[in-house]
Amino acid sequence: MLIYGGLISPYVRKVALFAAEKGVEYTMQAPNLGKPDPEFIAASPFRKIPAMRDGDFTLSDSSAIIAYLEARYPDPALIPAEARARGRTIWFDEYADTIAADAGLKVLFGRLVGPKLLKLPVNEELAAQGEAALPRCWKYLESVAPESGWLMGDNFTLADLSVATIIRSVEYVDLQPKAHDYPRAAAWYARVCARPAWQQVAEAEAAFKWPD
Ligand SMILES: N[C@@H](CCC(=O)N[C@@H](CS)C(=O)NCC(=O)O)C(=O)O
Structure with missing residues (x-):
């Protein structure tokens, strides 16, 4: 593929x-x-x-x-079949792709992608809008992050990947949920980052160099 x-x-x-x-x-x-x-x-x-x-x-x-x-490729299943679990998994995907990404990508674009990759001026107004919206996103995540395991319980799912990938992007501007403010969210994110598949992708991503 x-x-x-x-x-x-x-x-x-x-x-x-x-x-x-x-x-x-x-x-x-x-x-x-x-x-x-x-x-x-x-x-x-x-x-x-x-x-x-x-x-x-x-x-x-x-x-x-x-x-x-x-x-x-149904195995391993990453989207649950049971009705409520499937609906909630897709909710997390949407929360990540729209609500959290809307906030996070404004900061990333305004401070990093725009100036470094597209050679645009820093857009601090856009970045500040995104930064102001992030705490509400992370507060929600803290309220649903499990003490152990994954967002959907014992099984690792798309929900974990979708939410963790936007956090990874926000790490580039150092506004990810930090342990002192969001301990459960930060610990859950660390568990996702320890997975072999995550490490494999992270290794490939590490080859990317931001231009000066
Ligand atoms: N809902 C889409 C969003 C895709 C998206 O917005 N990608 C951005 C990069 S992060 C893009 O292609 N931007 C270029 C453009 O909009 O022209 C998805 O989940 O794939």
Whole structure:
């Protein structure tokens, strides 16, 4: 499977982590978003990352790709089958992709991705908006983070990956939930980071160097 994107994106990282947890092999290709090639546009009509190609099948959007991977590679299950558990897992995916990412990516874009990768001026107004919204996100996470195990109980699921990947992105601007304010959330996140699949993706991500 080919994943289009780079691991700095929380959505791309989520797909890479999901594949790694399932033992699905992938290669990754960063598209030139300014001048994308036709194969990437065919996979991602709105030119967003991630997108993927699996043989002659293409798809974009992390949640769509993950639904595809779960059906194609059912073991180990990362999306529960039971109705309430499935609904709640998707809730965590949405909370991460929209509510927490909306706050976190404003800071990341305003302070780091804009100036370093896109050579735009620092956008402190945008970053400050995101920073102000983060404590509410982390307070919620603290209220649902388990003392041991995973967000959905004994089984590690998509819920853990989706929430942890946005925290990983926010770490780049040092606004992740810290242990002194959010002890349960921080301890749960540390458990996610200790997983072999996480380590594998983190090793690949460590090769990325932010330009000066
Ligand atoms: N809901 C989408 C969000 C994808 C997304 O917004 N990706 C960003 C990178 S983090 C992107 O491609 N931005 C470029 C653009 O919007 O043109 C998903 O889950 O994959």
